[in-house]
Amino acid sequence: MNTQISFGGKAVSEKNDAIDVQNINTQLFIDGKFIAAKNGGTIDVLNPANGELITKIAAAEAEDVDLAVKAAQKAFPVWAETPAAERGRLLLKLADLIEENLEELAQLESLDTGHPIRDSRRLDVPRTAACFRYFGGMADKIEGSVIPVEQGFLNYVLREPIGVVGQIVPWNFPLMFTSWKLGPALAAGNVVVMKPSEITPLSTLKIAELIKQAGFPDGVVNIVPGYGQTAGQRLADHPDIGKISFTGSTQTGRNIVNASSGNLKRVQLELGGKGANIVFEDADIDAAVNGAAWAIFHNQGQACIAGSRLVLHEKIADQFLQKFIALAESIRLGNPLDADTEMGPLTSQAHRDKVLSYAKIAVEQGGKILTGGVAPDDESLKNGFYVLPTVVEAKATDRVAQEEVFGPFVTVLRFKDDAEALEIANSTEYGLGSGLWTNNLQRAHRFAKKIKAGMCWINSYKRVNPGSPFGGVGKSGYGREMGFEAIHDYTEVKSVWVNVDAQIPPHFQRGES
Known part of the structure; x- marks a missing residue:
């Protein structure tokens, strides 16, 4: 199984002269x-x-x-x-x-x-x-x-x-x-x-x-x-x-x-994209937690292929979320030019404000913010365009599960069986990236075929290579x-x-x- 880059390890420190x-x-x-x-x-x-x-x-x-x-x-x-x-x-x-x-x-x-x-x-x-x-x-x-x-x-x-x-x-x-x-x-x-x-x-x-x-x-x-x-x-x-x-x-x-x-x-x-990242009950939970964090928090979630819908089997959802939220809350925000920084600011103030507005939208529609949803309370970051890693639980029809937020903002959805998981995955008008975590080879290939997306990663997420075609379907x-x-x-x-x-x-x- 291909685990993703860890957010928990210490970044390699490199000292270089700053550009002029x-x-x-x-x-x-x-x-x-x-x-x-x-x-x-x-x-x-x-x-x-x-x-x-x-x-x-x-x-x-x-x-x-x-x-x-x-x-x-x-x-x-x-x-x-x-x-x-x-x-x-x-x-x-x-x-x-x-x-x-x-x-x-x-x-x-x-x-x-x-x-x-x-x-x-x-x-x-x-x-x-x-x-x-x-x-x-x-x-x-x-x-x-x-x-x-x-x-x-x-x-x-x-x-x-x-x-x-x-x-x-x-x-x-x-x-x-x-x-x-x-x-x-x-x-x-x-x-x-x-x-x-x-x-x-x-x-x-x-x-x-x-x-x-x-x-x-x-x-x-x-x-x-x-x-x-x-x-x-x-x-x-x-x-x-x-x-x-x-x-x-x-x-x-x-x-x-x-x-x-x-x-x-x-x-x-x-x-745009609204990637479904599905975790089945037989998945390697630690690998899936690490991979899901990479899928949504890399580049502050500002990626069209981000795994912004975290679709969890109800049997493992609570266990998964306990580990996932702990990891999200441990991510080091800071100056992007600091080698120890794991997540930087969003790219503009207008975009930061848009991302934060979705936290309010989620609550208004009955969703629950499990962590984040606000700017960090850190004096050293107050002038930057930062947003804390945000995890929201909602319904598949809510705006936060349908619209592209394009930030460090993931919507959690639960499912009972394979049919419901596929229905949720294909419930948006987007079709760019998608992912799934399972040790069942038959299920993996079946879902890869049936998910409506231009790309599908199995037991990984957001892998790219110059030789592999990149693009989507639908909107x-x-x-x-x-x-x-x-x-x-x-x-x-x-x-x-x-x-x-x-x-x-x-x-x-x-x-x-």
């Missing part, structure tokens, strides 16, 4: 250059641990996006014709540079997002490098196919790049999602205009520096941080963008689909990040028919002239 925020690049990256926004606008980037200003970044608007698209269009013919092995070499070089700059990237990510530095060092940065390395290796392995058709004809299928693609990166894992989107798009021969979140743009802008250093041609990657209603809207409705890839909320995903209809661009959406979106499915989503299929030796009689018999 004055050296952070804050401009738009267009056509291989860092430039100011045309209208001179800026956006404040705040430290979620104390609410203080980190820096100001350039705010892209529609005209800046247009400039970036023109640069990408200019770069596309050369990049598409670049030998695939060379495209792969540049992606591999970028992966090497990310590893060489691990500490700076980790600190940037933690400073900007609130991720605990131990997670940024051992998870976020290594996973980012691994993703670029995977797609670097895949670049020259994109294959077509030969189709058996009628006698005398050769029919083969090509996979060709789409062209200019727009990509919108969310604020919860900006560094990692930058690689998930750029990797397959570039490997397939596309060029990119990317908008990182205006809340957490810093690590993506650092990747732009490394892209330049790696030697990618100018215009192949353009990065335009800005607000969704301006820069994001222009990416979605731009007539010269062939595909839009978006990770974020379901409502924004709907808006992007509507905006994309002008030129019928391809759309790939990775949206969790469509299309896939990572794996061969991601490469396929960034290519156009062309069917080519060759008459080798077929004798085709005339279809129309013409009369004598």
Whole structure:
């Protein structure tokens, strides 16, 4: 059985010089250059641990996006014709540079997002490098196919790049999602205009520096941080963008689909989730407790795949909750740049307030807060956007069991038998991540097949790998990040028919002239 990372063990202490925020690049990256926004606008980037200003970044608007698209269009013919092995070499070089700059990237990510530095060092940065390395290796392995058709004809299928693609990166894992989107798009021969979140743009802008250093041609990657209603809207409705890839909320995903209809661009959406994490009566309770904590409290619960519905068999529910609540209450909150911190702040004050509002909603609907539901009573954390790990028991139809809270907030639901467990698991409109804990192999495979979700983990949770497709169904979106499915989503299929030796009689018999 695969137990998850323990929250109880002491974090490895690492001493490193703090990054100098004055050296952070804050401009738009267009056509291989860092430039100011045309209208001179800026956006404040705040430290979620104390609410203080980190820096100001350039705010892209529609005209800046247009400039970036023109640069990408200019770069596309050369990049598409670049030998695939060379495209792969540049992606591999970028992966090497990310590893060489691990500490700076980790600190940037933690400073900007609130991720605990131990997670940024051992998870976020290594996973980012691994993703670029995977797609670097895949670049020259994109294959077509030969189709058996009628006698005398050769029919083969090509996979060709789409062209200019727009990509919108969310604020919860900006560094990692930058690689998930750029990797397959570039490997397939596309060029990119990317908008990182205006809340957490810093690590993506650092990747732009490394892209330049790696030697990618100018215009192949353009990065335009800005607000969704301006820069994001222009990416979605731009007539010269062939595909839009978006990770974020379901409502924004709907808006992007509507905006994309002008030129019928391809759309790939990775949206919200309300993952069911089911613990059966025969599960290894200690492993399930540890795994369930990882599923919901990692990155402060700010993950679309979070196991935010903890579905417990009634026979083991009380025993499980006693251990789970004790673990939740032991998690160390603190400065994300402290190596001993296990859970940092939420990424913005507005989001912290939204998460706390769900504690009130739970009580109003008859739910019971078993622990948490408030900001910590700690003087050292009072200016940050912190929420205590929260466990709420409720009914499957309550709002806290149906709506995505996106915080360190888990809803406990109880079940009597397998049929009820499956009914609860499939009782939301989301379908992204799911998990189950059991030693019954037949049950495990049966539930993996019947749960309506794009991913299912058995005796584990939240495992990801560049080769494994990531995405959802229902209101969790469509299309896939990572794996061969991601490469396929960034290519156009062309069917080519060759008459080798077929004798085709005339279809129309013409009369004598």
